Amino acid sequence: LGTLSAVALAFGVGNAFANDCDDGEMVIKFSHVVAGKGHPKGDAANLLAERVNKEMNGVACMEVYPNSTLYDDDKVLEALLLGDVQLAAPSLSKFEAYTLKYRLFDLPFLFKDLDAVERFTTSDAGKGMLKVMEDKGYTGLGYWSSGLKQFSANKPLLVPSDADGLKFRIQTSDVAQAMIEAMGGSAQKLAFKEVYGALQTGVVDGQENTWSNIYTQKFFEVQDGITETNHQLLAYLFVTSTEWLNGLDPAVRDQFLKIAEDVTHEANASVAATEAKNRQNILDAGGKIRELTPEQRGAWIDTMKPVWSQFEGDIGADLIQAAVAAND
Numbered sequence: 001l002g003t004l005s006a007v008a009l010a011f012g013v014g015n016a017f018a019n020d021c022d023d024g025e026m027v028i029k030f031s032h033v034v035a036g037k038g039h040p041k042g043d044a045a046n047l048l049a050e051r052v053n054k055e056m057n058g059v060a061c062m063e064v065y066p067n068s069t070l071y072d073d074d075k076v077l078e079a080l081l082l083g084d085v086q087l088a089a090p091s092l093s094k095f096e097a098y099t100l101k102y103r104l105f106d107l108p109f110l111f112k113d114l115d116a117v118e119r120f121t122t123s124d125a126g127k128g129m130l131k132v133m134e135d136k137g138y139t140g141l142g143y144w145s146s147g148l149k150q151f152s153a154n155k156p157l158l159v160p161s162d163a164d165g166l167k168f169r170i171q172t173s174d175v176a177q178a179m180i181e182a183m184g185g186s187a188q189k190l191a192f193k194e195v196y197g198a199l200q201t202g203v204v205d206g207q208e209n210t211w212s213n214i215y216t217q218k219f220f221e222v223q224d225g226i227t228e229t230n231h232q233l234l235a236y237l238f239v240t241s242t243e244w245l246n247g248l249d250p251a252v253r254d255q256f257l258k259i260a261e262d263v264t265h266e267a268n269a270s271v272a273a274t275e276a277k278n279r280q281n282i283l284d285a286g287g288k289i290r291e292l293t294p295e296q297r298g299a300w301i302d303t304m305k306p307v308w309s310q311f312e313g314d315i316g317a318d319l320i321q322a323a324v325a326a327n328d
């Protein structure tokens, strides 16, 4: 334990996921907003840290800060450019200020399952989208899936018209806003860490998120129930600063990029299982889950899919087609 780490621990500055870095090691900080474990992103970040700390020992040392303890998603992107943090994985919905191309991933009912997501993100079209923000200083290292989203509210939602007049928390995504408005609801953009309190105090009536977020953030405790809509993808851009990456010694960069690629692959392969586990965890904890009949699900599709046309110009019809083709 170095002197600085000892001081940090003594003053409570460190956290359970921070590693003890040795003198001379390059420190790589990863900040995120979700649970530190039992969640696709929390687990992926820990796996990455484990590999970096073992295989790059003496050269690099990685620290993970979960649960918005270091930065919110809007601040973490600024922190990357300032060099205060080197890695992050905000959801693809949170890049509206930098590119409109990622609106693709928010289109409701675009991907039928996570396998289709994997086929698209590993295709040339998907990989090309990792680089669309390099002029803004960001390089995508990979896509990390989190799962499909479900709706919850303070009253039962079986068909979209049940959402009429309700207010839903959304991420900073205009596609999500259009989707909620198509349901007759209103949308409020809020930071992730504010969602539980907003649901509890009635600032909003409902929200949409994955099983893992609904379970680990305990949203189910302050909602009437969750409707299994699987209406939209939640996935992350595993992202770094282009300047930081380009500044690495080539051999170090290659080693880091190889680990990043392996971890991306391994993490995505276990998302479906983590999601299923957290769905069950909600039931075991007394949460209510409503499954839809094919007719009810059809009503959600008919209501929400028309929003695609509003965003086709921002995304490009070719990319939408490539994503749709990944379903086959």
Ligand code: LMR
Pocket (backbone or CB within 6 Å): 033, 034, 041, 090, 091, 146, 171, 191, 192, 209, 213, 234
């Ligand atoms: C949200 O804000 O709902 C999600 O993007 C949080 C996350 O990172 O899963």
